[in-house]
Amino acid sequence: MLTKRIIACLDVDAGRVVKGVRFLDLRDAGDPAELAAAHSRAGADEIVLLDISATHQNRAILLDAVRRAARELFVPFTVGGGIRSLEDAAAVFDAGADKISINSAALADPTLITRIAERYGSQAVIVAVDAKRLPGGNGARWEVRSAGGRKPTGRDTIEWVREAESRGAGEILLTSMDRDGTRDGFDCELTAAVVDATSIPVIASGGAGGPQHFVAVFREGRADAALAASIFHFSLNSVAELKQELRAAGIPVRWPC
DSSP: OOOBEEEEEEEEETTEEEEEETTEEEEEEEOHHHHHHHHHHHTOSEEEEEETTTTTTTOOOOHHHHHHHHTTOSSOEEEESSOOSHHHHHHHHHTTOSEEEESHHHHHOTHHHHHHHHHHOGGGEEEEEEEEEOOSSSSOOEEEEETTTTEEEEEEHHHHHHHHHHHTOSEEEEEETTTTTTOSOOOHHHHHHHHHHOSSOEEEESOOOSHHHHHHHHHTSOOSEEEESHHHHTTSOOHHHHHHHHHHTTOOBOSOO
């Protein structure tokens, strides 16, 4: 049985790790390199660094933060935010990333997924999808948001995930905007719907508040991996403690930490 991955996320704004609720009310959580190293030592299977304001501010990603974090890591390292071209992706890989995550730029130009995948391989391309549940109607539906969740796109999440896979994406990083930072649990219905729609790995994000939420998203949402930020940054749980709880619940995780 394949093990489930636990991924620690660093949302970076102006060179500092921050965390908010539903992408708002940001507060400082520390230095990217220090936190990356701490999560890695605690047993995180991967680290994701997202420059959450690069797209909104129309600037390049902060490569210095990427370089400093990469020097501290011996686990896979994904970087996203402000990657708009093949050249941007190349700069991020050169700075030490193993994978890149693209969101708004992929929505604006889906051929970017293909161009990066053809150069670096699909395994190095994660398409991040920020999904917001739509009210009413028969059956649940989610709209894709761009620019750090600020802009509605009118695109259906399931349709976009399928297109991203067909364009060459190797993984989907799926964030529930309704749950992000709330610690109310992952949106397992959303996660399961996306898992059913694609054959590539799906990383669940948004809403982690405790070990029981990870158990639920792996069992009910059938996620391949789960990502969290605030519960690790503010010492509510360490990755090692989380893995102990998951192992006790029968969820296969990489061990020892």
